[in-house]
Amino acid sequence: MSRLELIDENIRTIPEYVPGRSIEDTAKKYDLDPASIIKLGSNENPLGPSPKAVEAILENAGKVHLYPSADAGELVESLSRYLSLPVSNICAAGPGMDGLLDNLMRLIIQEGDEVILPIPTFSYYEIAARANGASVICVERKEDFSVDIDAIRKAVSSRTKVIFLCSPNNPSGNMVAESDVRMLLESFRGLVFVDEAYVEFAEHSVTNLVMEYDNLVVGRTFSKIFGLAGLRLGYGVMPAWLKKEYMKTATPFNVSLPALKAGVAAITDKQHIEKSIAMVREGRKYLQEQIPFKVYDSTANFVLVDVSPRSASEVCESLLKKGIIVRDCRSFRGAGNSLIRVTVGTQEQNTRVVEAFRSA
Structure with a gap:
């Protein structure tokens, strides 16, 4: 019996969870300064904690x-x-x-x-x-x-x-x-x-x-x-x-x-909560209006972008080279090959994202 047979077959066939890219891995792969990278692929709060x-x-x-x-x-x-x-x-x-x-x-x-x-x-x-x-x-x-x-x-x-x-x-x-x-x-x-x-x-x-x-x-x-x-x-x-x-x-x-x-x-900390909500609602509207691809309406702290007829992998790669981490949605079952999820960032980050999409 192989060691792998110790694991339940149902578990062996589970698809692995695919997390968003990290700043460290992105910096290493693309030879970038970590400080120059913006991470908008995991729906974190760019304002940080309270x-x-x-x-x-x-x-x-x-x-x-x-x-x-x-x-x-x-x-x-x-x-x-x-x-x-x-x-x-x-x-x-x-x-x-x-x-x-x-x-x-x-x-x-x-x-x-x-x-x-x-x-x-x-x-x-x-x-x-x-x-x-x-x-x-x-x-x-x-x-x-x-x-x-x-x-x-x-x-x-x-x-x-x-x-x-x-x-x-x-x-x-x-x-x-x-x-x-x-x-x-x-x-x-x-x-x-x-x-x-x-x-x-x-x-x-x-x-x-x-x-x-x-x-x-x-x-x-x-x-x-x-x-x-x-x-x-x-x-x-x-x-x-x-x-x-x-x-x-x-x-x-x-x-x-x-x-x-x-x-x-x-x-x-109601002040931090209200500030975070205001930032997201303003930034979400900006991304929906300015990203030059189809952007779906969202009520979350991210937007979903359809870059068809181009592929998500192609556009994400272009953004990664510019130091911008977004989420390629191909790992989501049933999402297809052209969807990208973008976390709402600060206004400065959102501006960089829009510029990167325009030149992708």
């Missing part, structure tokens, strides 16, 4: 020899105030929202179960589900990337456990209507997972529906609006019955002490 979050990390740096609270209770209480929801409906998670997904799949999925993905969308849903034995049923989105609710409902079978919705969707940036979410919740016996990683940049959230429906889970993150991607901090909003079961299998102490303290501080 100064209050940084202060909280520094204040608690000398305490990292101690375990944090097992359930991140202090952070959950802060999130309760931030969301105006009971603590009984909120779970903190690390690393990032990915940790929430991993634990939910471990809790819910059994061998032979199915999950439904409207594609293209965030690829980690598939990885987390298949790693726990699920089969993935892909449903194509409409031409404008809106979710085809009728097609999703037709794809549901007796084995379907979870329907994944990303709102705003990654990589297209469009929302799922609340009426569509309600329709699925009312017609489906399993869980509906709504990923709201980018919702602070959008118009509305469905977290309030957790108080109405007992089969909704909403995933959130501190990686985007709060600028804490490097701390890997997320959380979930879910029915109280599910939180009780979720905590039984959650990894103890899964939120580190620095992440916990930074998260609590970041939530209170």
Whole structure:
């Protein structure tokens, strides 16, 4: 028996997650000064973290020899105030929202179960589900990337456990209507997972529906609006019955002490939140109007660009040579070969991106 046979066959066939390029790798490959490179491929906050979050990390740096609270209770209480929801409906998670997904799949999925993905969308849903034995049923989105609710409902079978919705969707940036979410919740016996990683940049959230429906889970993150991607901090909003079961299998102490303290501080920094939102909305409009290719409407902190008849790889390569990292979307199942995702940056960064697209 080869060593590889020790690994479950279902896992061996999972496509690898493709992250955005790093500044270090780009500088090395293209012989560029790292300081000259702008990274707009991973939807990070170009303003950085809240100064209050940084202060909280520094204040608690000398305490990292101690375990944090097992359930991140202090952070959950802060999130309760931030969301105006009971603590009984909120779970903190690390690393990032990915940790929430991993634990939910471990809790819910059994061998032979199915999950439904409207594609293209965030690829980690598939990885987390298949790693726990699920089969993935892909449903194509409409031409404008809106979710085809009728097609999703037709794809549901007796084995379907979870329907994944990303709102705003990654990589297209469009929302799922609340009426569509309600329709699925009312017609489906399993869980509906709504990923709201980018919702602070959008118009509305469905977290309030957790108080109405007992089969909704909403995933959130501190990686985007709060600028804490490097701390890997997320959380979930879910029915109280599910939180009780979720905590039984959650990894103890899964939120580190620095992440916990930074998260609590970041939530209170309304000035940083408002500044980040204003920057994104202004920059998003600028990119939509100035990039010389088709740019889809977005409610997130990025825009999706269709560079056809050219290829995404060709245009991305041209931008990389100019020191600009964007996201080639070919790794997103069902995205085709001509889509590029561009994170909204500062005005100076956005200007460089537009100039680079014009000369690509």
